[in-house]
Amino acid sequence: MLEYLLQSGPATWRTLSEESPLKDLCDPSTVFRLLVKLEEIGLIRRITIREKPPFFSIALPGEHHNDYVVCTECASIQDIHILCPGTRLERQLEEELGFRQLRHEFAFYGVCKECLPKSSGA
Ligand SMILES: [Zn+2]
Ligand SMILES: [Zn+2]
Numbered sequence: 001m002l003e004y005l006l007q008s009g010p011a012t013w014r015t016l017s018e019e020s021p022l023k024d025l026c027d028p029s030t031v032f033r034l035l036v037k038l039e040e041i042g043l044i045r046r047i048t049i050r051e052k053p054p055f056f057s058i059a060l061p062g063e064h065h066n067d068y069v070v071c072t073e074c075a076s077i078q079d080i081h082i083l084c085p086g087t088r089l090e091r092q093l094e095e096e097l098g099f100r101q102l103r104h105e106f107a108f109y110g111v112c113k114e115c116l117p118k119s120s121g122a
Pocket of ligand 2: 066067084085086087104105106
């Protein structure tokens with residue numbers, strides 16, 4: 001599960017239970033219980049977009065899988081692979097405040113290019 005999430009980026013419970021390798025190993029309710037467990041121990045995170053089904057994403061300190069951009073129209077979600085200022089800010093907080101094991105997440109919300117024509121026009 002974690003490996004799959006690492007590669008796929010954020011995924012819904014449905015995707016995880018129907019498309020990931022887990023579908024051959026356990027039934028959807030087992031996948032769901034596993035997700036809840038992993039969320040409890042802080043290995044994954046739930047991303048909720050309005051009334052849409054939540055996405056689950058990996059949450060590892062020091063690893064960069066926490067930045068994403070979300071389309072508010074179709075609820076698609078994409079990892080961002082840009083040079084992230086978050087890492088530099090973390091170093092700064094470590095120095096100034098003495099924090100350790102910092103992690104961050106950025107969520108950007110907008111309308112994706114597939115949805116743009118729909119929402120901007122008649
Ligand atoms: Zn969209
Ligand atoms: Zn970042």
